[in-house]
Amino acid sequence: MKKKAKEGREGEREGGEGERLNEQAPRPRRGEAQASYHLGLRHPRPAGRPHLRRIAARRRAGTRRPDARGKRSLSRGGPGSGQPEPRRGIGGGARKRWRRAGMCDLVARTGRHLQRYEDGRRLVAGCIPFRYRHIKDEQKKLVEVLMINSQSGPGLLFPKGGWENDETVEEAAAREAIEEAGVRGDLVKLLGFYDFKTKQPEGMCRAAVFALHVKEELASWPEQSTRQRSWLTVPEAAERSRHPWMQEALVTGFSAWLENGINGGGCVDGSER
The missing domain is CATH 1.20.5 (Single alpha-helices involved in coiled-coils or other helix-helix interfaces)
Incomplete structure (x- = not known):
């Protein structure tokens, strides 16, 4: 013992x-x-771990730190970030929250790895969106065209962008109308091809411009945070056009086609190309 x-x-x-x-x-x-x-020398953990208790409480309440939410929105795209919503990794619940916040689940194309070139010129597709507005006490219909603001200076633009290898020129023009102006409709006429010079490295571009009869205006679209839409009469649009080649497409292309369709008794918004 x-x-x-x-x-x-x-x-x-x-x-x-x-x-x-x-x-x-x-x-x-x-x-x-x-x-x-x-070795049995591991330092004992701090008792209580208050930071873990705060995290657990926030999880139970369904809230986060405001700064964490802001950083995530600015880095990955979100309401107020000025960036499009990322397509990958977005589930149904997140997509619904984006729509409730007024954001669009469409994503604008970026990059020029699929860009078409011809004779050293970059190929571009664009359109002149238009609609008919009824005038009270008159049988005539007023034609208005849709323009958007420029991100690089004063003046207004028509939707246009690069024509890529995996699409037709009509698909490219319709896509640019959705991405930049948030409108859908029917491409009713190819107005012509217009050459212009750009400050980008490629230098010269050639644009195929269509007349687009607008049937739907989207409440949200990919470039909504940086683009504002304006419906104008044809003379107003010609005066406020930023680029001379767009003014030429409006006056010699769109206006001439519109007058020929009215004077010839044909349907202005017909299906001819």
Whole structure:
């Protein structure tokens, strides 16, 4: 009995020395935690972990830190970020939240790896969106065209953009109308091809311009945060056009086609190309 009691007291002394040694041990640096654990010198974790309790409380309440929400929106695209919504990784619930916030789940094409070129010129597709507005107490219909603001200076533009290899020129023009102006409709006439010079490295471009009879105006579209739409009469649009080649397409192309269709008794919004 005396021998067992003596062994017990020695064990308690050894255990107390081990605890004091563990308390006096310095906090291990990163990468040494595993080795320190096997030596019995791992620094004890702080009691309580208040930051984990705060995180758990926020999860139960369904809230986040405001700064974390803002950083995520600005880095990955979100309401107020000025960036389009990323297509990948967005589930149904997130897409519904985007729509409730007034954002669009369409994504504008970027990059020029599929861009078409011909004779050293970049090929562009665009359109002149138009609609008919009834005038009270008159049987005539007023024709209005849709223009959008420019991101690089004063003046207004018609929707246009690069024609890519995986689409026809008509598909490219309709796509640009949706991405830049947020309108859908029927391409009723190819008005012509117009050459112009750009400040981009490719220099010269050739644009195929169509007349687009607008049937639907979207409440949200990919470039909504940077584009404003304006419905104007043809003379107003010609005066406020930013580029001379767009003014030429409006006056010599669209207006001439419109007058020929009215004077010839034909349907202005017919299906001829």
